[in-house]
Amino acid sequence: MRLRWKFFLILLGFALVPMLVLTHVNRRHVERLGQSIAAEGNAVISEVVKNELRQTAEDFSLVIRRSKSALDFSLSMTVAETERLLFAPPLPRQDQGGHETPSVGVHVPMGVRPDTVALSRLAGLAPTAGLLRHELDNTVLFVAVSLEDGISVAFPAREGLPPDYDPRQRPWYKAAKAAFDPKRPTAQEVVWNDPAVDPATGRLTLTLSRAVVGPGGRFVGVASLDVPLERVLQEQEIASQWSQAMRAYLAAPVRDPATGKRVLYVWARRDDDATARDWKSAVNFEPLTSSDAAGFDAMLAAMERDASGTAELPLNGVPSFWAYARLMRGASLVIVVPTSMLDPMAEQSRREILAATDQIVRLSGAVMAAALFAVALAAFFSTKAFVRPMVRMIEAWKRLGVGDFTVRLDERLSDERQALVDAFNETVPVLADHVRLQRSLELAQEVQQNLLPAAPPVLDGLDVAGTSISCDETGGDYFDYRVVSRGGAVCLDTAVGDVTGHGVPSALLMATARALLLATEDSETPAGRVRRANRLLCRDVGDSGRFMTLLAMEIRPGEGIARYVRAGHDPALCYDPARGVFEEWPGTGIPLGIDPDYAYTEYTMPFTAPGVVLVLGTDGIWEARNEAGDMYGKARFREVVAGASGLSAAGIVAAVLDDLVGFRGSRRQEDDVTLVVVKRL
Template identity: 30%
Template sequence: MRFRWKLLFLLLIIAILPLIIGRSFGVRAVRNLGEELVSRQRRGLVSHMKNRMQILVDGYSAVLWRGRELSEMALRFQAQEVERILRLADAPVPEKIYFAEDFNQGQNVPADIIPSSFHFRARPEDKMELINVSYSSQVFSLAPGVEKEDVETDIARLSLMTPTYRTISEPLQGLIFWQKTVLKNGLHSAYPGHNGIPSKLDSRIQLWYMQALKDEHLWSDPFVDPETLQIVLALSKPVKGLNGNIAGVTSIVIPVSSLMDRKMLFKNIPPETQAFMGYLADEPDTGRKRIRILAREEHIDLTLRSWRTELSTEWLTSGNSAEFQAMVEDFSTGKNNARRMPFQERDSLWVYGATQTGAFLVLITPYKEFLAPARAAEEYSKGLIDNMISMTGYFGIGIILLVVVLAFLFARTVTRPISIMSEGAKNLADGKFDTRVEIKSRDEFGEMGRVFNSVGPQLLERSQMRQSLELARQVQQNLLPKSDPKVEGLDIAGTSIYCDQTGGDYYDFLDRGANKDARLTVVVGDVSDHGIPSALLMTTARALLRQRSFRKGSLKEIVSDVNLQLTRDTEESGQFMTLFYCEIDGHEKRIKWVRAGHDPAIIYSKTSDSFRVLLGQGIPLGIFGNADYEELQQPLEPGQIILIGTDGIWEARNAEGELFGKEAFQKIVRNNADAQAYRILMTVTDALDSFRYPLEQEDDVTLVVIKVEG
């Protein structure tokens, strides 16, 4: 692609990118603002609805609590009076006794009987039938198989309860349906007197009666009222007769509609709110604590149902088990609270509060019902954003067209100098370092041309320097041993790997004349730093060592003489060289060495699995001309491995800055002790490369491995 088009694209990017970024940030800012406003409104609506429902639950719970206390107190008084009446030895026979048949047939009924708008029952085709009631009398009925003569005495006694029933019912009108007393002998009395009692009704087998006798619970589970066919609860208590034994049960029957007052509960809250009353109970199958529904909104519906219908046990459930379990804990501690969790697969707000001992009122409202204003605001915000996107899109198209024209015109003034320099660069690439370009402008292109004209001579100089370095590298490589020597009784391998084209590490194998076939002199040195200066000093030291080693003298004398000569060359430069000089006899199995500041050589014995270092006194060469050196020796054993290296091995670092270390080095030697010297050498260098990857080598690496054979 030509530069003119690249420049055109660049100018387009420069012009369009800020527009796109600004547009993106603007749209994002507006979106964020809209989302923040909607989020705040949503949080406000949730908080407002939560507080409103919590206040409603708390207030309604308090009302129910007071109603519960009043009802339970009334029941206790009623039970006390029933027991007192039943203990009477003799009771006067009332002038008039009304039975269920009288009320049902409408004959022989009290004078004050009237239809009650509070007492009614459902009929087919959604019709309602008002029940006739009399507040001046009770109504008696007998269970199937019971004769009047058998219960006349108890009828006379219970007839005395009418004034007590009236006294109790007056403050509770509009809250309770009936006040009943059912005896074990099958006698059933109810106040106020009313019609609608089924002819085959035996209250002794009804849920509330059996629960009261079984565990003396005051509050029964919901059941169908035989007279009104509505869902009711019974507040019941066993009563004792003349002999002190349980004679029956007296109760106050309360419709669920009295507990779940829709007008009061659902005022100013969403219409889809569902109301429940529940309590903690053990689930039969699992034994776990669950929330059993005592009453629910559906229980107040006027549904045509049979009074023999047994209501199934219902449990409150939610898809969020963790939140629901926390709600169960709140129930167990009597804590009023509000939680967010799904109900019937709809995200909902649950608000609950204690209404009586063990019972809670629960209101459940789908979130979407009270978040409608927030959704409307969100739609409005999206409309504004869409309009803004359209406007900025038209504006952007106009900017793009303008930039295309300007960029095309401007590109021509820029591409000519670039073409000139491109042609000059091709000449430089072909090796024509005397190439020059002429750009007469006084702007950056003119400056670029002047810089370009200075590049040729510099490239020529660097090319010559590179050739010199390559020659120096070849010369230095020629100074190192070209192959490993063959010495009887010894397996030898050595290498030097430089980090630059030239280096300061050095190793050599010297032939000192006597017993050539079984004796070997090994020299390993390390010049401070690396590069050309180090390579020059290494070359000088090599020449001095080779020249002095072929003359007579001990190892100590050889090293001292070389140090004296080398110091004269390095006293002004500050350079020095560490050295390990040793002589190994393959026949006599003995090593002699001098150590001049170099890392000690290492001997590994496989038989004892131990490492030993060859120490010795002596400072590096090139520091003090009169330095004294110590010559040491020790016997060798077949199978031992002698390792002489430079610090570039154990001081190598990886990408994490960790050192390779001598422990890793020794581990490699131990694991490869049975291998040949060359294989040990290659294993070490390969391990160094793997350890250091992907970093480049920072220091020269030299290693000589000598394995003593049997």
């Protein structure tokens, strides 16, 4: 396949794959975004519903409080009218505004003789009862007055009262009587009693009662209003705004004496089975609770603290919204609506959002397809013009690869490819120079390696080994050892040196110093040889700032002594395996190449004990660092030498180098390493 078509297919692939991936990613992202928006919409709808439900609870709580105030006033007005009719002179009958006058129902318990005068006077309450029932929109089921002697009247008449009915035994009568305060006969309170079953109708009612006070502040009876429970809760009006599954309660947070836990005591609720109740039995509602104990406790705490609020808790296992608003005497109106009422709204919102996101995906897909077609056309017509210079560049690189440094490109392009052409033309001569320099360095490395000893000398009584490893192609470390005869004695002449820096300049200075030391080998003493080499080296290095440290030594095994000169170099280390002790041989002196007139001092140390190991090295060993930046150090160097002291001199050198490589790990060698070991046999 021709390069043009390959390039076309590559461009097409590079365009096609990202677009397909982008389309797929965009589709998934938009779908996820739609689902996220739908979920967020559900959360927003849920929050709106809770706020609306709370507002509904507040509104209906306000209505109920106003109804309560109206009922309290109505009962107080009934009591006042009853007291007037019973104990005040009769007044002329007044028109009650054309309202229907309810029938009068009289009840006298068995064995009680009725007071006909009182009954006649109480019948006069009919117009007032009719007015109250009309003004309260029939919220009041019965208006009644029950006297202490047992007789009672009700408006309208109660049909079907049980024969054993005695109002004086009803809880509402007893509560009003218990609340009667003879010290304050004109300031009696209206008592709201717990729900009860009306004995005449069987309906669940709330009864308001208040004491009737006679002359002298004596208790004579109780006036009462019976209100159907559903009218108090107004559940049908609330349900019409929400859901028929909605439930309304009058409840108060209390602490259950049996368990010690806080519960929501239901004071009033709508009960569809109320007609089946016995009128004598008390109406006991189950405490209102939730399976989410923590959330329920939090709501109870909020009800005691806040006037209104909302919560989201299950009721009888059904997830529900709860709203509450404070009503009276610690009680609150609680409205509970199943969260399932949101399902139709949430589903409609989800469908609309997903439809919109699907339309966005289809539109983006069409745009991607059009863009892909345009890219394909552009790639087809541009590949030929683009590939031609590339082919010529490839041919030029091939010629350069076989060593033709005369090749050049003469292309003249108007885009970034011209930078490639210019870079190629500039790189070729630089690359040629690098190749020449590399060849020169390889030659210098070969020459420097030839300057170092090829093999250790053989001398009775001594085992000698040494090595030098450069960190670059060439290095600045130097070592040498050879057998010489001086004064009729056979000697080992050895030296270790370290030129500042490394690389080609250091290698040149090392070669110069080696030549100078070899030129002075006939001098009488080591100190004389070093002084002469220093004087000649100072003349060569001048003001270059370069210098060389040196440890030059002459070992005479027959005499058992070592004579040496330290010129700024680290001291020689002598290890005695018999005693397990290292000894640094003393000595002072400045490096070579600094002061031409410096007088170097010669030192003499004994070297007779069998097995003694003498080590001469450069700082490239103990200053080496590992990957963590830790330094090798002389302590570790000594441990390795001591551990390998039983080996030959070459074995000791190998042990040090192996440990150094293992310590350094993957970190590059940063300085030249040189080591000479002389072991006494």
